[in-house]
Amino acid sequence: MEGELKCPMCLQFYCNPLLLPCSHSICAVCASKCQEPSQTFLSQLEGGVCSATPGEGDLKDFPDIDKISILSETDSGVVCNSRPSSYIGTPSIANIYQSVQFSQNPYGIKCPVCKKIILLDENGYKSLPCNKVLESIVEKFSHGKQHKPLTLYVNCQMCDHNEAKEAVVMCEQCNVFYCQSCKESCHPDRGPLAQHNLLDPIQGRALQRARNKGRELCCLEHEEEQLNMFCITCSMPVCCTCQHEGGHSQHDVQAIGAMCKTQKVGNSEDNEHLELSQILQSLSEKAKVGTEFIQSLKSMTDKVHGNCTDFEATVAAQCDALIEAIKKRKQELLVHVAEERDLKISMLKEQASQCTALLQRTTGLLHFSIEVLKESDPASFLQVSSSLISRVSTADQNFNKDMELTPRIATEFDLTLDSGPALHAIQTMNFFQLKGTAAVLSKFSNLLWRWRSDLAHYETPGKPSIVPEDCSAENNSVTIAWQPHMGKVVESYSLELDDGCGGDFRVVYVGSETICTVDGLHFNSTYFARVKATNNSGDSDYSDPISLQTAEVAWFSLDPFSAHPDILFSNDNQTATCNSYEHRILLGGVGFSKGVHYWEVVIDRYDSHSDPAIGIARFDVDKCQMLGKDEKGWSMYIDDKRSWFMHNNDHSERTEGGIKRGSVVGLLLDLDRHRLSYFVDGFPHGPIAFKNLHGVFFPALSINRNIQVSLRTGLEPPLESDSEEEN
Known part of the structure; x- marks a missing residue:
């Protein structure tokens, strides 16, 4: 999937991706670099006009969304107002309104993927919409794969637009990015401004994303209206005002939530339109077949080696019978066999390599599409759903043809050694391939193989x-x-x-x-x-x-796949924190149903008197609340002074003594005696917390943004004290 998350211009992970009308994306910084005056592209557009008269031929190479937009705008009497006026999607549309658009759209960008020209208004690349789905997936991917933080270049917001410098700080209260000179002149460290909190640009960008998360997108024409409808004719989100009064009043408009659900999971009453989930399922099955086929190709390579060994032995036996005269020729024959072997192996490896590359691209597209399906914002999802469905459909249709699910060469050596002639024929002796007699010999070989197989089937197999x-x-x-x-x-x-x-x-x-x-x-x-x-x-x-x-003690890490999306992992999934003020649950990577197990949780960061909950849980515990709130979680939540045990929202056994930065909380899960007890900084903490534990339990904890913890595993269980036994 990593290839889907890299900008085609800078070949790095997307940073502030912008969505082009052709459905491709590009970094904001790359868009600013490749943006040019629209007059630069005039000759290219004029060449297209001269090559054909305006008509249906001008539209055949461009997306359906652009064709529909031309028709809908013409029928409704609205010119370039029924869709965002900041950009025009294709050269053919630009030719229709060429004289008007070059005056209204002074800038242009050529897509680095499809080479289409996009005309922009006076705002330039800043008028392009942000690809929120892609930005969210890149952010999750960078945390899940432990990549280094992506470098974000943020311009100063106080400098002139054409001479903006790189920002060095961001004021949390002013919500403004400053370069060094603007900070000293506009935001000095004195007076009331001295109380403001200054962040570095990366933290500031993350803060802005957190503030903007969950906000509804607003209509470009009616800025106070939210995008809650979807125009099927124009294939774009609109507001209620656009539906009743704007250029979409005569179009087919549906609720945006229903349209998002239809394109994600489909409509049982509409069999004409394929939804993303069905196509992904079909493509996933074909990818599985491709994986099995690649494994068979690799196993065939081993069979080639085995068949080659047998054939070399046969050739050597025949050559040895001719004593001295045939020795020189024997070496030549063996070299020929080796060349045949190398050719077969080379062809099989080449086919396996090509199939592997196709499967990797297909798997990457599958993972990327699954991440897109997880997008909760309908408007953001619908920005990319149409093009993604087209890509997946094309991959699904072409998979069998591109995979070539048939080996290009057989593992058998269709060669035989002619040892009948006398010694005078030794100098002319050579291999001959089965040609004219191939059909007869092949039929005979098949009959012989079936006869031997039938005999073998009458015998039970030997002991493996x-x-x-x-x-x-x-x-x-x-x-x-x-x-x-x-x-x-x-x-x-x-x-x-x-x-x-x-x-x-x-x-x-x-x-x-x-x-x-x-x-x-x-x-x-x-x-x-x-x-x-x-x-x-x-x-x-x-x-x-x-x-x-099996291992005496359990070595495991935190599980990023089952954790809440707000959890952030590092240190090979041994360390975790959270970007939410609410508690979020994460689990360990193994479950226990038998034996005695001990692990520790180290408090790396502790702020604002937070109370992390540490314990065990079932795999399907609700991960959006504090551990122990439901019947599938058992925990001890502890602050800097005291702790309580909690299960099914029942609080019990208040115990004095808390935690701080550097504290170590140990958990002793004894499933032989079906109970759980706690240690803090190496000493028992409170009585036995929970008893009568039966089933499968996963290490679990719930944290918020004020806590960072690390996991220690592979530890020997501590000895319980006498007081614990009595309790």
Whole structure:
């Protein structure tokens, strides 16, 4: 998805992305650099006019949105007022109103992707709308992937427009960015201004985004009206005044929320229009097929090596029979075989590489589209939905053709060695490929293969054997690899695992693969695994079992995928904070249902007497409230003086003693005795917090913007004191 989030001009992550009429986006700084006077593009536009007479031909290469806009504006008698007047979307529209537009639109930008020319009014690139969906996704992606903060260049708002310098501070109270000289002259550090809070430009930009978050977008023509309707004819958000009095009064206008829902999840009554979710599901299935096909190509490479080895052995045996006279020729034949092998491997690797590149682009588009679907602002979503649906539809239609789901070359070597002639023919001896007799030999080979397969199907497969050197255990997961008994047909394998306590075996995998990874096992447990093979004649005997030991203590990190979007992660997901004043819940990456486990939470930052809640939760706990408010969370919330235990909004066991910056809160989860207790700075804190805990529990905590915490895992459980045992 990373390629979708980079500007085509600077090739860096988007910073203040602006949405062009052609549906592409560009950074605000890049837009300012490529903006030129509209007269620069006059020759290009005139050339287009001279090449064809005005008519339908002028519109065929441009988006439907522009064609509809021309018709709707002409029919309604409104010229360039039924859509934002700040830009014109295509060269053909500019030719229609050429003399008027060059006087009203002094600036222009050429899209770096599609090379279309966009004419702008006197505000220039600043009149282009902000792509809020893309900006939100870039911000989340930069935090989730641990990228360095994106560099934001902010101009001083007090300088002249054409000579604006880079801002160095932003006043939180004035909401103005200042360069160094303007700060000294317009905002001196004395008098009432000395009490103002000055931020660096990056923090100021983040503050502005936080303030603007959730605000409704307003109509460009009626600035006091909110965009709450959507014109289907013009494919753009409008206000109620535009619907009743403006250029959209004769158009098909629907509620913006209903239109957003229709394009996201579709309308069961309307089968003519494909929505984004359906197309993504189809494309996702094809991407899965592509992934499996690439794996088969990689496995075919191994088969080429195996077939080559067998063929080399055959050639060597025939050549050795000709003793001294054939030795020189033998080397030449082996070289030829190696060249054939290299050619097959090269072609298979090239096809696998091309398919992998296509799959990466498809996966990136899938991830980007899923992030767009998460956008909660209908107007922002509808800005990009039409073009995104078109992109996904095109990718979906062309996937099978571009993927070429057929290997370009076979793994078999269609060569045979002619060793019948006498010694005088040795100098002319060479490989010959199957041509005229290929059909007969191929048919004979197929019949022979079927005959052998039929015989093999009447025999049960041999006992598979587990390969210990390919088996491993990591954290609470185990990987088991095995190989079949040679010479017998196997249709599938069944892998069985016990319960880690010497109990009965249970089936964990059935399929044709010879390696399997099993996740979600108990820590500090020894598991036994065995496998059997199956075909039409029956099952083989079980393989000899193998034992694998899971980790004694749990190593895990915080889970960014299940956390609330307001949570910000760093330090390889070991550290977290929040950008909201409200409590938001985040979970650990593993769940516990058995054994004794201990982990610690370090208070890295503590402001404003906040009260973080630390404990455990079910996976589906409500993440928009304080931990312990519902029946799926158990927590201790603690401030700088005291603490309480809380479950299902029931507060109990007030305990004196609080936390500060640098404090360490330990949690001892004993699922053998089904209880949870707490430690603060290495000492037991209060009585046993919760008892009768049964099921699967995830480490959890809830924080707000006044708290930053770090996680410590892989720790040995502390010894409980006698007083704790009595409690």
